Amino acid sequence: xxxxxxxxxxxxxxxxxxxxxxxxxxxxxxxxxxxxxxxxxxxxxxxxxxxxxxxxxxxxxxxxxxxxxxxxxxxxxxxxxxxxxxxxxxxxxxxxxxxxxxxxxxxxxxxxxxxxxxxxxxxxxxxxxxxxxxxxxxxxxxxxxxxxxxxxxxxxxxxxxxxxxxxxxxxxxxxxxxxxxxxxxxxxxxxxxxxxxxxxxxxxxxxxxxxxxxxxxxxxxxxxxxxxxxxxxxxxxxxxxxxxxxxxxxxxxxxxxxxxxxxxxxxxxxxxxxxxxxxxxxxxxxxxxxxxxxxxxxxxxxxxxxxxxxxxxxxxxxxxxxxxxxxxxxxxxxxxx
Amino acid sequence: xxxxxxxxxxxxxxxxxxxxxxxxxxxxxxxxxxxxxxxxxxxxxxxxxxxxxxxxxxxxxxxxxxxxxxxxxxxxxxxxxxxxxxxxxxxxxxxxxxxxxxxxxxxxxxxxxxxxxxxxxxxxxxxxxxxxxxxxxxxxxxxxxxxxxxxxxxxxxxxxxxxxxxxxxxxxxxxxxxxxxxxxxxxxxxxxxxxxxxxxxxxxxxxxxxxxxxxxxxxxxxxxxxxxxxxxxxxxxxxxxxxxxxxxxxxxxxxxxxxxxxxxxxxxxxxxxxxxxxxxxxxxxxxxxxxxxxxxxxxxxxxxxxxxxxxxxxxxxxxxxxxxxxxxxxxxxxxxx
Numbered sequence: 187x188x189x190x191x192x193x194x195x196x197x198x199x200x201x202x203x204x205x206x207x208x209x210x211x212x213x214x215x216x217x218x219x220x221x222x223x224x225x226x227x228x229x230x231x232x233x234x235x236x237x238x239x240x241x242x243x244x245x246x247x248x249x250x251x252x253x254x255x256x257x258x259x260x261x262x263x264x265x266x267x268x269x270x271x272x273x274x275x276x277x278x279x280x281x282x283x284x285x286x287x288x289x290x291x292x293x294x295x296x297x298x299x300x301x302x303x304x305x306x307x308x309x310x311x312x313x314x315x316x317x318x319x320x321x322x323x324x325x326x327x328x329x330x331x332x333x334x335x336x337x338x339x340x341x342x343x344x345x346x347x348x349x350x351x352x353x354x355x356x357x358x359x360x361x362x363x364x365x366x367x368x369x370x371x372x373x374x375x376x377x378x379x380x381x382x383x384x385x386x387x388x389x390x391x392x393x394x395x396x397x398x399x400x401x402x403x404x405x406x407x408x409x410x411x412x413x414x415x416x417x418x419x420x421x422x423x424x425x426x427x428x429x430x431x432x433x434x435x436x437x438x439x440x441x442x443x444x445x446x447x448x449x450x451x452x453x454x455x456x457x458x459x460x461x462x463x464x465x466x467x468x469x470x471x472x473x474x475x476x477x478x479x480x481x482x483x484x485x486x487x488x489x490x491x492x493x494x495x496x497x498x499x500x501x502x503x504x505x506x507x508x509x510x511x512x513x514x515x516x517x518x519x520x521x522x523x
Numbered sequence: 524x525x526x527x528x529x530x531x532x533x534x535x536x537x538x539x540x541x542x543x544x545x546x547x548x549x550x551x552x553x554x555x556x557x558x559x560x561x562x563x564x565x566x567x568x569x570x571x572x573x574x575x576x577x578x579x580x581x582x583x584x585x586x587x588x589x590x591x592x593x594x595x596x597x598x599x600x601x602x603x604x605x606x607x608x609x610x611x612x613x614x615x616x617x618x619x620x621x622x623x624x625x626x627x628x629x630x631x632x633x634x635x636x637x638x639x640x641x642x643x644x645x646x647x648x649x650x651x652x653x654x655x656x657x658x659x660x661x662x663x664x665x666x667x668x669x670x671x672x673x674x675x676x677x678x679x680x681x682x683x684x685x686x687x688x689x690x691x692x693x694x695x696x697x698x699x700x701x702x703x704x705x706x707x708x709x710x711x712x713x714x715x716x717x718x719x720x721x722x723x724x725x726x727x728x729x730x731x732x733x734x735x736x737x738x739x740x741x742x743x744x745x746x747x748x749x750x751x752x753x754x755x756x757x758x759x760x761x762x763x764x765x766x767x768x769x770x771x772x773x774x775x776x777x778x779x780x781x782x783x784x785x786x787x788x789x790x791x792x793x794x795x796x797x798x799x800x801x802x803x804x805x806x807x808x809x810x811x812x813x814x815x816x817x818x819x820x821x822x823x824x825x826x827x828x829x830x831x832x833x834x835x836x837x838x839x840x841x842x843x844x845x846x847x848x849x850x851x852x853x854x855x856x857x858x859x860x
Contacts, residue, residue, distance in 0.1 A: 211566075280629065280631070303845065304639045503842040508640065
């Protein structure tokens with residue numbers, strides 16, 4: 187505790203010089219929290235822990251470059267004073283970039299495995315609520331326009347790697363083949379017309395002119411629930427060489443009460459297998475590589491389909507995801523050979 | 524201001540229920556800062572801005588899962604109460620993942636363009652100070668071991684894309700060619716023996732067994748300053764088909780007072796061109812794609828070499844970088860043809 191007090195005494199003048207008003211809380215057994223308040227609405231928290239951790243948080247409104255220089259100068263002083271106090275014997279010094287909150291542009295879109303990542307977003311291109319979800323298209327300096335559905339980064343203009351992976355990584359010859367794509371509202375079919383409207387205007391690098399006309403020489407886009415369509419195809423006996431499942435709803439839950447999500451996923455898989463030719467292939471995205479429990483649960487579903495299947499998986503770096511992503515190839519087990 | 528007061532009155536009970544001690548600061552024209560202190564050393568800041576922004580920061584020591592659930596419950600209550608107060612008319616609600624500070628493992632390694640990104644680090648594999656720099660090798664769940672030199676992410680085991688890019692993206696045939704690699708301490712030559720020691724033990728997926736013996740059938744690793752070596756080669760008239768510059772020191776400064784860095788870089792480039800065959804190629808990494816000023820300055824240096832050169836560039840996604848990276852190919856301008 188004498189150390190805590192020494193740190194407090196050493197750092198106090200730095201904040202007081204700034205014309206800040208001080209409020210000290212002393213826990214005795216948990217160190218100090220000192221709050222410094224400036225007249226312009228900004229403030230600082232100085233948290234001194236007894237075991238040697240000192241945290242300084244600064245919060246201000248209307249950040250400008252002048253403000254950043256002031257912050258750097260203040261933190262330089264804190265660092266110098268601490269090094270003097272402990273004769274340079276400091277284990278680690280770390281400054282984190284400022285977190286920008288409350289502005290028009292939100293730069294923080296956590297990864298699927300829950301890590302905080304800041305994107306270089308500089309423009310809100312599209313932001314609408316559809317009956318199904320919130321649809322954002324944000325511009326990233328490096329990734330181009332990014333489609334974000336209810337907070338999940340779906341696809342950016344930089345993400346050709348995603349499209350290549352979900353099409354079989356260049357190993358397939360699609361010439362003359364029948365292909366069924368589920369989902370893919372960023373350039374394919376989707377139940378949410380508003381996703382298509384946003385993408386056809388702002389994600390042309392990914393979807394080209396495919397969404398301008400829902401029917402072309404060799405393709406047709408259906409904007410409806412895929413379940414009845416799959417059931418109809420199955421009943422009609424219509425078969426495909428490839429089924430590509432790019433539906434946005436990925437179950438990442440591993441809790442048993444969300445069984446219905448897994449059942450829904452199995453329903454889609456079963457119906458897809460029914461319309462897939464015996465030597466056909468089913469491609470889909472899985473999840474981020476770190477959600478191993480969710481990936482295992484997904485693979486368990488594959489052993490519970492109406493017909494036996496085999497699968498392979500591939501890990502792909504999709505630029506705008508900031509995490510590695512697992513893609514699956516699934517095919518019907520060849521029997522009696 | 525009446526809104527500020529209404530928010531304060533609505534949220535107060537939530538924190539008071541937690542047995543927290545309240546300190547209110549009222550700026551009049553800048554809203555409120557309310558500090559809530561718990562007996563166990565944790566605390567909360569509630570910052571209410573007059574224009575409608577409400578920020579809640581919670582800070583605690585020794586975070587456990589129980590603590591996280593409590594935090595979620597508290598934030599759920601804040602969100603509910605705010606929605607009640609404004610009859611659901613709230614523009615945006617955002618929760619950011621917790622920032623973990625002061626632990627053994629540091630998960631925050633900002634990008635070259637200064638963005639805050641959290642890595643999935645779960646182990647400190649190596650952490651030493653050499654006479655030249657701090658050398659860390661940290662284990663990432665998805666990227667494998669990552670080499671971090673003085674805070675800069677250099678290379679991870681996942682980053683084959685980096686090595687491919689700096690070798691010409693698979694378009695070169697190295698059979699029987701003379702190759703000079705500058706830098707590349709993660710698997711090549713470097714002045715810092717300690718980088719080699721760390722990498723040869725912990726980065727074997729990138730360097731293989733190349734660093735176990737500094738001399739092999741077709742290669743030799745020199746651990747010394749590359750300038751005198753380049754000068755000697757130039758004097759001896761030794762020429763290479765390829766020069767690969769993978770030196771860690773990338774000048775990202777754009778301030779004029781750091782001219783000497785650019786001069787050093789030009790010296791290396793000039794010497795490299797002297798030992799490069801007339802039809803040879805020089806590969807190097809540039810910078811992250813967002814640091815456009817630094818990239819432009821680099822390209823300007825290329826027009827100031829002793830011989831005229833041409834260049835092309837390629838943008839590559841290196842998984843562990845979390846930002847796109849620019850690589851250069853430079854060659855001597857063919858004259859008189």
